[in-house]
Amino acid sequence: MDSIFTIAFGLDLDTLGGSSEGSRFAAAFDDASEFTLLRYVNPFWKATRLLNVGAEATLKERIKIVDEFVYKRIRSRAQELSSAKAQDPDSRQDILSRFIQTATDDYGTVDYKYLRDIILNIVIAGKDTTAGALAWFLFMACKHPEIQTKIFQEVTESTNAGETTSADEFAQSLTDQALNKMHYLHAVITETLRLYPSVPLDNKQCFSDDVLPDGSSVSKGDIVFYVPYAMGRMEYLWGKDADVFRPERWIDENGEFRPESPFKFTAFQAGPRICLGKEFAYRQMKIFAAVLLRFFAFRLRDENACVNYRTMITLHIEEGLHVTATAR
Secondary structure (H helix, E strand, O other), X not given: OHHHHHHHHOOOOOOOOOOHHHHHHHHHHHHHHHHHHHHHOOOOHHHHHHHOOHHHHHHHHHHHHHHHHHHHHHHHHHHHHHHHOOOOOOOOOOHHHHHHHHHEOOOOOEXXXXXXXXXXXXXXXXXXXXXXXXHHHHHHHHHOHHHHHHXXXXXXXXXXXXOOOOHHHHHHOOOHHHHHOOHHHHHHHHHHHHHOOOOOOEEEEOOOOEEOOOOOEEOOXXXXXXOHHHHOOOHHHHOOOOOOXXXXXXXXXXOOEOOOOXXXXXXXXXXXXXXXXXXXXXXXXXXXXXXXXXXXXXXXXXXXXXXXXXXXXXOEEOOOOOEEEEEO
């Protein structure tokens, strides 16, 4: 959450530092995601919304918290840009500032709702997905400690990091060239996403009559669901070991990462709707994973504890992942 706000909006939520306002927003955002998903399984959600009871009442409350936080940030940035425009119209280059400039009409009126929708879409795409994937990545790394050793060796060799290299020095060495050499790390992240896709269930609405590749007909207005979580575990697609965590399936005979068709590996969708932030997400996850596994070895705090899913639009671990980190 902190990183996506800093990169995209030039704001520091400081949720990790204990900011009460930022933490309140993050918690409300997660709750809203959970209660929104419940609409898929509750045929009476419109009635409960009308009566303002149950999950719908809670959702309304959480959305209010989210809206108040987001609108406050938008207005603050709009005022900042307005006052700085005369001196330097390009004073801020973050995504939020650029969208504010785009959404401001000739009379100086800002479409706040339009900006609010954009912000929340970017937060959903950049926060929940990456954070969830990294949690599952660490979970699988703890379940398979030999993978941690292989990643440690690869990131050390790719960056030419010495034993006395500090964390700051190592982070600076994570250039695009170094990250592109980390084929095994890329494979581990991809294998994690195959079994634990950030968006486990998705749907598309048909805008015109069409015929699917298998011959099925769909009509305008139909909603078609597909399930990346299930597709990643189908023996039909991945072979007899489909339910086995095996990063090597993504490595070719030369030791390099071998991608699959996005219509088979659907964690980032495919075709015209493929995730625009795919490469950014991989970069972010590889940097995070490389730094952590270069300096720490991880194990689950309780090896026998069950790890459950939290019911949300994105695939999160219920109550978070509890690990013990040991300095290398």
